[in-house]
Amino acid sequence: MKEIWTTMASMMGVWAFCQTLLHTVFPPELRFASIKFLYRLLNWFSSYCYYDITEIDGVNTNELYNAVQLYLSSSASTTGTRLSLTRGLNSSNITYGLSNNDRLVDTYNGAIVEWEHVVTQRQSQTFSWRPLPEEKRGFILRVKKKNRQMVLGSYLDFVMEKANEIRRKNQDRLLYTNSRGGSLDSRGHPWESVPFKHPSTFETLAMDPVKKAEIMADLLDFANGESFYQRTGRAWKRGYLLYGPPGTGKSSMIAAMANYLGYDIYDLELTEVNTNSELRKLLMKTSSKSIIVIEDIDCSINLTNRKKSGGGSANSGGRKNNHDAASPAPPGANGEDGGSTITLSGLLNFTDGLWSCCGSEKIFVFTTNHIEKLDPALLRSGRMDMHINMSYCSFSAFKILLKNYLGYEETDLEKQMLEELEGVIDEAEMTPADISEVLIKNRRDKNKAVGELLEALKTKAEQNRAKKLLESNRNEVEDEEQEKRALDIPKEGFDQLEESCNKCEEKDDEKVH
Secondary structure (H helix, E strand, O other): OHHHHHHHHHHHHHHHHHHHHHHHHOOHHHHHHHHHHHHHHHHHHOOEEEEEEEOEEOOEEOHHHHHHHHHHHHHHHHHOOOEEEEOOOOEOOOEEEEOOOOEEEEEEOOEEEEEEEEEEEOOOOOOOOOOOOOEEEEEEEEEEHHHHHHHHHHHHHHHHHHHHHHHHHHEOEEEEEEOHHHOOOOOOOOEEEEEEOOOOOOOOOOOOHHHHHHHHHHHHHHHOOHHHHHHHOOOOEEEEEEEOOOOOOHHHHHHHHHHHHOOEEEEOOHHHOOOHHHHHHHHHOOOOOEEEEEOOHHHHOOOEOHHHOOHHHHHHHHOOOOOOOOOOOOOOOOOOOOOOOOOHHHHHHHHHOHHHHOOOOEEEEEEEOOHHHEOHHHHOOOOOOEEEEOOOOOHHHHHHHHHHHHOOOHHHOOHHHHHHHHHHHHHHOOOHHHHHHHHHHOOOOHHHHHHHHHHHHHHHHHHHHHHHHHHHHHHHHHHHHHHHHHHHHHHHHHHHHHHHHHHHHHHHHHHHO
């Protein structure tokens, strides 16, 4: 046993001597250079290259790291064996991700790439303006050198696009409204938001299927039209005007558009905006892939048709009537009494001027109950590109309501009942909201709901017929009175002419005598 300890002591002495000799002959700088050369030599003969994507880039968050984390979540949910589960704010879905120091293989255009999630402990900080997380996180991307150009180009762009798509899919829609008087919230934003939970979709929207399909195709063309708008030199935006009587589903249409495209909604309340400058600032703070809505625009501020409000001065001096000019401010809107000074010119620039190009992929939606009250400058193409008439409930829309509220298909009703409903619904001129109320009230008894609805339609149709007959009789009476007045005017003129002629003859007779 003593010999063993003697041998070990001798070996440790030799090791200490060799270590001292190594440090003397090969200083740290030389050792570092040798290791670096060896590392480069190995990389030269290796067929792979590596890229680090850290969570924190200096003091800022690396957006590419978050994008990779979201992108890999779609693959990790099906191929990963050890996953981390997260659920973000305003999200109704669970996101899957790689666990610490786990790997995942991905393919792109035939190329194989390998992702590794690396998590290490960060060294203690002495002082920092911004405290950093205790763990240092990042991804290591390993690819073959022959695929390096493709990965650094199209693959990373593909990862960013897929991440944005997943983010929009997982995150609930947000409904924004502008703060009162243009005030800012704690983050310096003029918009306040709540999760948008409206369940309306194009499938449940009571509307003619042909018109509905046309709107959906137009929305899809817009969402996929980035290259088209760039090629034609147009701003990537589109305007929709929804007009029709109250209760015809204009708000439900906006919700269906947002759910169909996955866009957020900015509900702009014009009465809370004081100046054109505030209106532009609100537009600057809206995000891309959003729908900017102004409901009941004819009631918000004075934006009525200038042709009906003494717009003749626009033609003075031999100049043409320019509909893009600013309309006169309404009384009391000069700011002296705290009213709004928004002009028609400011709103037109908001929808179609240079400021409308802030961001991209934006949709403007205006709603009104009286389209005839709006100025033609606001309705032209380029501002309101598509006019959608939200009319009274048609028979095709009525069948959608029956399916939504009662679960009835067209074959579930008797043929005679369907014919009666089809024959009276157009004449009744009831809105989808009125019909829905009858169905909701009697949804526990389906037969009673259909029967009561038929009676309501017949009653409304009779009222409309009586109203039209009364208006027709009134118009006939007015026409007869106008004709009578037209006939009386020539007769009065003839009597006056005859009387003047008689007077002239009497004067001539007096002169003769």
